[in-house]
Amino acid sequence: MIQRVMERIVDQTIPQVVINNPRVDWSPAGNEVKPSPVNDLNTPAQAGADITTAREPDTRYARLLAIFHAERLADPYSPAASTFITRRFELDRQMSEARVQAMLEQGLSSPQFTAVARLIEKRLGRPLEPFDIWYNGFRSRGAYSEAQLDEIVRKRYPTAAAYHTGLPEILAKLGFSPERAAYLQAHIEVEPSRGPGHAMPPGMSGQPARLRTRVGPEGMDYKSFNIAVHEMGHNIEQTFSMNLVDHHLLAGVPNNAFTEALAMMTQGHDLEVLGLAKPDAASAALATLDTFWATAEISGVALVDMGVWHWMYDHPEATPAELKVATLGIAREVWNRHYAPVIHQRDATLLAIYSHMISDMLYLPDYPIGHLISFQIEEQIRKTDDFGGEYERMTKFGNVAPDLWMKNATGKPVGAEALLAATQRALSAVAK
Numbered sequence: 210m211i212q213r214v215m216e217r218i219v220d221q222t223i224p225q226v227v228i229n230n231p232r233v234d235w236s237p238a239g240n241e242v243k244p245s246p247v248n249d250l251n252t253p254a255q256a257g258a259d260i261t262t263a264r265e266p267d268t269r270y271a272r273l274l275a276i277f278h279a280e281r282l283a284d285p286y287s288p289a290a291s292t293f294i295t296r297r298f299e300l301d302r303q304m305s306e307a308r309v310q311a312m313l314e315q316g317l318s319s320p321q322f323t324a325v326a327r328l329i330e331k332r333l334g335r336p337l338e339p340f341d342i343w344y345n346g347f348r349s350r351g352a353y354s355e356a357q358l359d360e361i362v363r364k365r366y367p368t369a370a371a372y373h374t375g376l377p378e379i380l381a382k383l384g385f386s387p388e389r390a391a392y393l394q395a396h397i398e399v400e401p402s403r404g405p406g407h408a409m410p411p412g413m414s415g416q417p418a419r420l421r422t423r424v425g426p427e428g429m430d431y432k433s434f435n436i437a438v439h440e441m442g443h444n445i446e447q448t449f450s451m452n453l454v455d456h457h458l459l460a461g462v463p464n465n466a467f468t469e470a471l472a473m474m475t476q477g478h479d480l481e482v483l484g485l486a487k488p489d490a491a492s493a494a495l496a497t498l499d500t501f502w503a504t505a506e507i508s509g510v511a512l513v514d515m516g517v518w519h520w521m522y523d524h525p526e527a528t529p530a531e532l533k534v535a536t537l538g539i540a541r542e543v544w545n546r547h548y549a550p551v552i553h554q555r556d557a558t559l560l561a562i563y564s565h566m567i568s569d570m571l572y573l574p575d576y577p578i579g580h581l582i583s584f585q586i587e588e589q590i591r592k593t594d595d596f597g598g599e600y601e602r603m604t605k606f607g608n609v610a611p612d613l614w615m616k617n618a619t620g621k622p623v624g625a626e627a628l629l630a631a632t633q634r635a636l637s638a639v640a641k
């Protein structure tokens with residue numbers, strides 16, 4: 210049913226009258242609308258005549274077109290990168306679009322994609338459906354329930370200040386030396402946030418990075434802690450890449466995907482930080498398969514995003530309705546080429562559901578690139594067994610070209626091979 214709702218968001222066939230309206234009931238399958246029998250709002254029920262199934266207008270696509278027209282205004286002022294697409298890839302990411310596309314397609318056309326799909330099918334005991342691109346059955350919390358983890362974290366970190374006081378211990382558990390842990394503690398401020406949390410980089414060398422984290426009246430819960438460890442990963446990168454680079458103009462990392470990769474990798478060690486044992490080999494293998502599957506899903510989403518931007522540049526006078534038809538076509542085409550051979554159903558439009566595609570202008574490719582980079586970094590750290598030393602060595606290299614950064618970090622350029630190789634090992638481990 211949720212899949213049907215998503216399809217109707219993408220093709221904009223949800224009846225206008227059902228949106229934010231508790232007085233009517235809607236059947237997503239048949240798209241029928243009727244007055245709700247549950248109506249205790251003390252307002253007159255709408256007369257049957259008022260209930261039409263007239264669909265919502267093509268607002269989703271009108272918004273995207275408006276953003277496209279705004280971005281296009283910058284084109285004449287950027288002769289070296291004369292479209293938003295080239296600016297996003299070649300200036301922001303320092304990676305060509307062709308290169309990124311090839312990396313994403315490498316994962317989607319790999320034998321590992323088929324093998325993991327068959328494994329999921331076996332675990333579910335039924336043929337795969339399109340919505341199984343969001344299968345989450347590989348994830349585990351180890352031996353602890355979420356409630357138990359909440360309890361442990363609340364006791365340890367009743368306030369944001371307690372997390373700051375705990376930083377040396379947290380960093381030591383990750384593998385930083387006492388001296389480096391103290392250095393990082395002095396450079397990271399921990400503050401309460403209203404939202405789930407975020408990391409604010411220092412604006413100049415010597416200034417602190419800020420870790421904002423949500424702490425409820427009863428203390429920090431596990432969800433907040435998990436996010437705080439992610440944000441702390443950003444803060445460590447921000448501190449080293451601001452203060453330890455050879456030259457101030459090199460401060461930072463090559464692009465967004467790199468800092469996200471470092472943060473995601475750190476976040477993955479959150480249970481070790483709590484001292485709740487290293488994940489065993491079996492759950493580590495499942496975690497690899499989870500990352501692979503998530504990467505395969507978001508790779509297709511990124512390819513649709515890229516296809517839609519090309520279509521807009523090829524059809525700058527398009528109407529929202531025309532953009533909608535084109536987006537549906539591109540989503541089906543990417544699905545039929547990469548997913549239908551593995552999931553055995555054609556013409557799904559789910560890959561076009563992400564709101565990032567409407568509001569964040571070609572941001573989506575950073576997610577699969579981030580997963581790939583994260584895997585390369587994790588492999589290197591696993592090989593050397595020196596989390597603290599390697600984190601520092603990698604991040605103080607600074608904002609150089611992505612492949613240069615990755616060759617310094619791991620000896621290889623940015624690519625999908627590390628994740629594919631780890632997935633292959635995980636598949637054999639799970640089969641045993």
Ligand SMILES: [Zn+2]
Binds near residue numbers: 439443468469
């Ligand atoms: Zn992040």
